[in-house]
Amino acid sequence: MIGELAHKILTPAALAYYASGSDDEWTMHANRDAYRRIRFRPRVLRKVGEVDASTEILGVKTTLPIFIAPAALAKLGHPLGEVNLTRGAGETGILQVISSNSSCSLDELAEERREGQELAWQLYVATDRDRAEKTIKKAYNLGMSSIWLTVDAPVGGNRERDTKEKIARDPVRRKIRRLCG
Ligand SMILES: Cc1cc2nc3c(=O)[nH]c(=O)nc-3n(C[C@H](O)[C@H](O)[C@H](O)COP(=O)(O)O)c2cc1C
Known part of the structure; x- marks a missing residue:
């Protein structure tokens, strides 16, 4: 269902x-396949009037034992990009x-967080260590x-679907393809 919706609203490049x-x-x-094998264990005849699935992830309180994993380029899907995720995480109390x-x-994202909302940051260490140090300091200073x-x-x-999509969008290559049938 989510997959179908994504096919309808995303550009081919975003989807790729x-x-x-x-x-x-x-x-x-x-x-x-591994995720499909995971099942919820049904519990019956138990008190379910108040269900509390909250826990902590690295010392950060969360309403559910899940977090939003770092994924790049959210603006490919929506003009507000990661701001939507920060708002959603703030509303639902997850990390x-x-x-x-x-x-x-x-x-921008630090500005968007609500009072008391924690944010974490993922780092790919740049080969330029000075640059890495600068970004780490910035993340620290932004809390x-x-x-x-x-x-x-x-x-x-080697993401082949990405590469094919870029090639398909390249006007020169498109023209060559047309000429060559
Ligand atoms: C489109 C996409 C972009 C991603 N970008 C990043 C990223 O920028 N940094 C990172 O550490 N992981 C990135 N990941 C990896 C995810 O954080 C996550 O570890 C991975 O998708 C496995 O989790 P999943 O099985 O729930 O998808 C990305 C994953 C996807 C699908």
Whole structure:
């Protein structure tokens, strides 16, 4: 259902970015299969008048044991980009982890948070260590409650759907394709 909606409202480039994985996408499909195997354990004849699923993630209180994972380029999906996520996280009381490659600035998102709302920030360490240090200081000064260091992305994945979409949109290549049938 969500997939269908995404196909209707997103541009092909946005869809390729959000929904594709590396190479032949074996790991992406394996991840999906793994999630499909997870079931909620039904509980019956228990007191459910008041259900409280709140907990803490790295010392930050959250109403549900989930958080918004860092994902880059939210503006591909909506002009307000990550601001929507900050607002949603604030309204529902869950933690947002802002991507290093967020399409909104950290200042903008820090400004958007509500009173008492915690925000966390994800870091890809730049090879230019001075630049990395500068951004870490900035995140600290803006009151990010934690820094989530990504250690498994030394190089970008070979995202073929992304590449094909970029090629399809390139006017020169489009023209060559037309000429060559
Ligand atoms: C479109 C997209 C963009 C992402 N961008 C980032 C990013 O900028 N930084 C990061 O640490 N992880 C990024 N991730 C990885 C996610 O944070 C998350 O770890 C991954 O999607 C696995 O979680 P999932 O199984 O719930 O999708 C991105 C994932 C997707 C699908």
